[in-house]
Amino acid sequence: xxxxxxxxxxxxxxxxxxxxxxxxxxxxxxxxxxxxxxxxxxxxxxxxxxxxxxxxxxxxxxxxxxxxxxxxxxxxxxxxxxxxxxxxxxxxxxxxxxxxxxxxxxxxxxxxxxxxxxxxxxxxxxxxxxxxxxxxxxxxxxxxxxxxxxxxxxxxxxxxxxxxxxxxxxxxxxxxxxxxxxxxxxxxxxxxxxxxxxxxxxxxxxxxxxxxxxxxxxxxxxxxxxxxxxxxxxxxxxxxxxxxxxxxxxxxxxxxxxxxxxxxxxxxxxxxxxxxxxxxxxxxxxxxxxxxxxxxxxxxxxxxxxxxxxxxxxxxxxxxxxxxxxxxxxxxxxxxxxxxxxxxxxxxxxxxxxxx
Numbered sequence: 001x002x003x004x005x006x007x008x009x010x011x012x013x014x015x016x017x018x019x020x021x022x023x024x025x026x027x028x029x030x031x032x033x034x035x036x037x038x039x040x041x042x043x044x045x046x047x048x049x050x051x052x053x054x055x056x057x058x059x060x061x062x063x064x065x066x067x068x069x070x071x072x073x074x075x076x077x078x079x080x081x082x083x084x085x086x087x088x089x090x091x092x093x094x095x096x097x098x099x100x101x102x103x104x105x106x107x108x109x110x111x112x113x114x115x116x117x118x119x120x121x122x123x124x125x126x127x128x129x130x131x132x133x134x135x136x137x138x139x140x141x142x143x144x145x146x147x148x149x150x151x152x153x154x155x156x157x158x159x160x161x162x163x164x165x166x167x168x169x170x171x172x173x174x175x176x177x178x179x180x181x182x183x184x185x186x187x188x189x190x191x192x193x194x195x196x197x198x199x200x201x202x203x204x205x206x207x208x209x210x211x212x213x214x215x216x217x218x219x220x221x222x223x224x225x226x227x228x229x230x231x232x233x234x235x236x237x238x239x240x241x242x243x244x245x246x247x248x249x250x251x252x253x254x255x256x257x258x259x260x261x262x263x264x265x266x267x268x269x270x271x272x273x274x275x276x277x278x279x280x281x282x283x284x285x286x287x288x289x290x291x292x293x294x295x296x297x298x299x300x301x302x303x304x305x306x307x308x309x310x311x312x313x314x315x316x317x318x319x320x321x322x323x324x325x326x327x328x329x330x331x332x333x334x335x336x337x338x339x340x341x342x343x344x345x346x347x348x349x350x351x352x353x354x355x356x
Contacts, residue, residue, distance in 0.1 A: 045339055049254060053251065054251045056251075057083070058083040059082060059107055059259065060085055060086040061107045062087075062088050062090045062109055063087040063089065064089060065285065066285070068266060069087055070280060072262070074269070074280060075273075088104070090105065091110075092162075092164075092191055093111075093162075094165070096114055097117065097118050101123060106242055106252065107246070107256055109238070109240055109263070110166070110241065111238060112169070112235065112237035112312075113164060113235075113323075114165070114241075115239075116319060116329060119337060120330065124244040124245075126247055126337060126338065126339035128239075128240050128241060128247070128256055128260065129240035129263060129342060129346045130237060130306060130312045131238035131305055132304040132312070133235060133236055133301045135234065135299065135300075136232065137210060137234070137235055137299075137301065138167060138208040138211070138235070139209055139211065139229065140206050140207070140230075141199060142205060142228070144199075144225050146225060148229065151177070152178050152180070154174075157205040158203070159171060159185050159204060159207070160204040160207035161190065162191050162192050163328055165191065167192050167210075170233050172326065173322065174233045177233065190204070195207035196213070196217060199221075200221065212288075215288065216288060236315045238301075240259075240263060247339060256342070260346050261345065263346070264303070264346040264347075264354075268350050268351075268354055274300075278294055303350075303354055304355065305350055305355055307355055309343050312338075313335060313338060316337065316338075317334045
């Protein structure tokens with residue numbers, strides 16, 4: 001059954017359509033924002049990070065489509081100074097938040113919007129590493145047979161929208177740049193793993209697809225009139241974050257600090273070895289042709305890890321304000337989302353050319 005577009009009065013109810021069973025069990029509702037302060041952890045995160053990871057420490061880390069393991073294998077990185085008890089193939093923000101709540105995940109890699117969504121839901125987590133994305137990671141794809149040619153043509157159309165994921169904020173920023181208000185379009189609540197099916201079936205007119213998804217979609221439906229609409233809208237942040245309960249544990253916090261350099265170096269290695277990554281990842285595991293893989297890599301962002309998080313915090317505040325303007329969350333100061341004890345770790349792990 002097709003999902004109904006979101007009307008203005010129902011935006012805060014959008015949350016329940018994205019959380020799933022785990023969040024529903026936690027008793028969340030549209031009033032989660034008002035009760036957030038009451039559910040915050042009182043854990044003290046002011047203690048300095050331990051210099052060494054105590055023996056026996058373990059973490060459960062998100063590795064969407066096993067990218068971290070593959071990077072380590074191909075780059076032949078040395079072992080981590082702690083045990084990874086589980087590498088979870090999980091990437092979508094709502095799924096990550098549910099995994100955090102279930103204590104089945106300790107560290108995740110997402111864009112900037114999931115920590116904002118978690119805060120709105122009353123769940124306490126912190127950003128521990130920041131990468132900057134200077135080029136767009138997403139293209140707007142149309143359904144087959146579409147006559148849409150620009151973002152201005154989105155008016156009155158059905159747009160796939162995930163409130164808790166990067167694709168959602170990219171759409172909101174694109175609408176704002178085009179001078180369109182939320183009520184000028186019909187937002188259809190979906191998670192990103194539903195976007196392709198919704199496009200193919202005509203349930204939505206437009207959906208933001210990742211650069212790695214677009215080539216395969218166009219190969220299948222380009223001959224039927226589907227096309228993409230590139231924009232200059234970026235989702236600036238590529239980050240690591242973790243629950244406060246994890247960061248309040250001295251041993252686990254030390255392990256998180258030890259993992260950050262591996263994360264940063266893995267992205268640098270991937271950037272510096274595109275031919276290997278195209279063959280071993282996109283062709284062998286993602287079923288792309290070599291030409292499609294090369295097209296994806298051509299759009300890739302050079303990894304950048306800023307020594308200061310000031311730009312990231314400013315961007316995160318703009319994102320939170322944008323969501324609040326639309327009635328999707330309640331406004332708040334995003335400084336509380338960043339654990340600045342970890343601020344310099346990623347930048348110090350890479351060469352100077354990857355710091356700005």
